[in-house]
Amino acid sequence: MILEGLARLGRSGLGxxxxxxxxxxxxxxxxxxxxxxxxxxxxxIAQLFNIGVLSMLIIGVSGLFVGMVLGLQGxxxxxxxxxxxxxxxxxxxxxxxxxxxxxxxLLVAGRAGSALTAEIxxxxxxxxxxxxxxxxxxxxxxxxxxxxxxxxxxMPLLAAMFSxxxxxxxxxxxxxxxxxxxxxxxxxxxxxxxFHEDIVNGVIKSVVFGVVVTWIALFQGHxxxxxxxxxxxxxxxxxxxxxxxxLGLDFVLTALMFGE
Amino acid sequence: MGKQxxxxxxVGLFMAVGFVALFFLAMQVSNLSAAVxxxxxxxxxxxxxxxxxxxxxxxxxxxxxxxxxxxxxFDKDTYEAVVTMRIDAATDTIPDDTFxxxxxxxxxxxxxxxxxxxxxxxxxxxxxxIAHTQSALILEQMIGQFLFSKAGGD
Numbered sequence: 001m002i003l004e005g006l007a008r009l010g011r012s013g014l015g016x017x018x019x020x021x022x023x024x025x026x027x028x029x030x031x032x033x034x035x036x037x038x039x040x041x042x043x044x045i046a047q048l049f050n051i052g053v054l055s056m057l058i059i060g061v062s063g064l065f066v067g068m069v070l071g072l073q074g075x076x077x078x079x080x081x082x083x084x085x086x087x088x089x090x091x092x093x094x095x096x097x098x099x100x101x102x103x104x105x106l107l108v109a110g111r112a113g114s115a116l117t118a119e120i121x122x123x124x125x126x127x128x129x130x131x132x133x134x135x136x137x138x139x140x141x142x143x144x145x146x147x148x149x150x151x152x153x154x155m156p157l158l159a160a161m162f163s164x165x166x167x168x169x170x171x172x173x174x175x176x177x178x179x180x181x182x183x184x185x186x187x188x189x190x191x192x193x194x195f196h197e198d199i200v201n202g203v204i205k206s207v208v209f210g211v212v213v214t215w216i217a218l219f220q221g222h223x224x225x226x227x228x229x230x231x232x233x234x235x236x237x238x239x240x241x242x243x244x245x246x247l248g249l250d251f252v253l254t255a256l257m258f259g260e
Numbered sequence: 261m262g263k264q265x266x267x268x269x270x271v272g273l274f275m276a277v278g279f280v281a282l283f284f285l286a287m288q289v290s291n292l293s294a295a296v297x298x299x300x301x302x303x304x305x306x307x308x309x310x311x312x313x314x315x316x317x318x319x320x321x322x323x324x325x326x327x328x329x330x331x332x333x334f335d336k337d338t339y340e341a342v343v344t345m346r347i348d349a350a351t352d353t354i355p356d357d358t359f360x361x362x363x364x365x366x367x368x369x370x371x372x373x374x375x376x377x378x379x380x381x382x383x384x385x386x387x388x389x390i391a392h393t394q395s396a397l398i399l400e401q402m403i404g405q406f407l408f409s410k411a412g413g414d
Contacts, residue, residue: 042264049267053274092289157278164281167289186288195290203282 023219026140030148030218033141037149043142047150051112051214055158058107063162066099067091067169074170075178087180088189091170092163096193096202097258100163102250105209108155109242113217116147117238120221121231129222144222148214155210156203163202201257208253209246216242300327300349301386305360310341311371311396313362318372319345326351329373345373355380356388362396371396 037044074090120143123129129139167189174180193199217238224234310332319327327347335342347354357378364371375390384390 045268045271048271048274052278053270056274056277096285096289154274157275157281160278160281160285163289164284167285189289190291193290195286199282199285199290 019223022223023215026144026219026222027215029140030145030215033138033145034149036141037146040146043146044150044153047146048154050115051108051147051150052154052158055108055111055154056161058111059104059158059162060165062103062107063095063100063165064169066103066162067095067166067171068173070094070099070166071170071173071178075174075180084178084180085184086188086192087170087174088185089192091174092167092189092193093198095163095166095170096198098250098254100159100166101202101206101209102246104159104162104206105155105213105246106243108151108158108210109213109217109239109246112151112154113213113242114235114239116151116214116217117221117224117235118231120144120147120218121224121226121234124222124224125226125228125231127226144218148218151214151217152207152210155213156206159202159206159209197258204257205250205253208249212245212249213242216245300346301352302330303345303347303354303384303388303390305343305345305373305390305393306335306338306340307343307360307362307393307395308340309395309398310343311362311364311398313343313371313373313396317370319347319375320372321351321354321375321377323374326375343373352383354384356382356384357392358384358390359392359394360390361394364397 070091071087074087075084078084078086078090120129123139123143129143132139132142171182171185175182175185220234220238220241221231224230313329313332315329315331317329318325319329327345330344330346333342333344334340354375355378357380359376359378361374361376362371363374378392
């Protein structure tokens with residue numbers, strides 16, 4: 001009885017180790033397949049379209065509203081201290097450091113990550129991946145690598161768009177509606193937001209999130225049980241795991257970058 | 261062929277918009293446009309207390325920014341704070357009896373160095389030290405002195 005329980009525990013432990021190992025082998029395979037997208041840039045462009053261009057609308061609209069809400073909330077708090085002129089700093093710093101990379105990663109995980117998992121899972125369920133292998137084409141290099149690099153490239157660009165549109169949203173609300181002085185909005189922002197400290201670190205964050213989100217999405221699809229139920233489970237897991245990984249990693253990265 | 265071309269154009273547009281957004285963040289939002297340029301010259305000053313003065317705090321004359329604080333360090337022999345400032349090259353006529361004060365911008369604002377020019381005809385050059393300084397006002401000390409003088413006056 002006890003031995004049976006121990007054996008079950010050991011089995012699940014070994015199972016998760018195996019999954020972690022397979023995930024890393026897949027990552028290594030995708031990164032090593034970079035030659036494939038250099039030979040056929042068309043594959044990468046198609047994925048940049050799927051992940052990047054099709055996500056632009058939701059990123060732009062979300063960024064605008066997040067920036068506007070930051071402008072509104074920040075104004076009411078800062079006005080109590082007579083520091084409404086610092087609204088620009090607050091909006092820009094919170095967008096560039098945190099909200100831009102994190103919210104973009106969550107939105108991309110929901111919009112593009114789930115689609116990637118479902119696509120790869122269905123390809124596996126309908127034996128298209130095995131078909132490619134039969135034709136001596138490596139499915140990891142041909143199918144997964146362009147999607148992976150598409151996600152990694154698209155994420156920082158989308159995060160930059162999010163932050164830029166958000167700053168403009170904060171400007172419309174703060175300067176346009178609430179009457180903060182336009183000059184001090186920009187000049188305080190420029191004097192307090194540091195290029196290396198804030199902007200570059202934000203871009204590094206979003207590159208890391210791009211790797212993690214697309215990696216999780218592709219691995220879940222590639223590792224799914226090839227049935228309709230298995231694909232649906234893999235899609236759910238992809239979004240949940242990606243969201244948790246982004247939020248957890250964000251804490252670690254913030255502690256490393258901004259902690260002194 | 262037409263569809264592929266459309267996709268390529270849209271992806272090109274996507275990347276262009278992304279880089280424009282990054283450029284906007286770098287130039288309009290951050291301080292890259294007003295970055296500390298390495299030209300100009302260095303001055304040092306010793307203060308008994310610098311308060312919360314930090315590197316990159318402004319150095320101003322008559323309310324106009326003429327430089328930035330480069331570094332704040334501690335001299336373990338004299339127990340004083342040594343502030344290194346980088347002054348813009350255009351401002352090369354700072355008299356050698358200039359007075360350096362640490363002021364606060366607004367009640368909760370950041371601290372900055374204000375230079376008050378003296379009357380000397382000799383100008384400070386690269387590496388010189390400003391002799392006359394006045395430390396930052398520490399709010400707690402001021403309140404303490406105020407209460408002390410109130411109690412003494414009665």
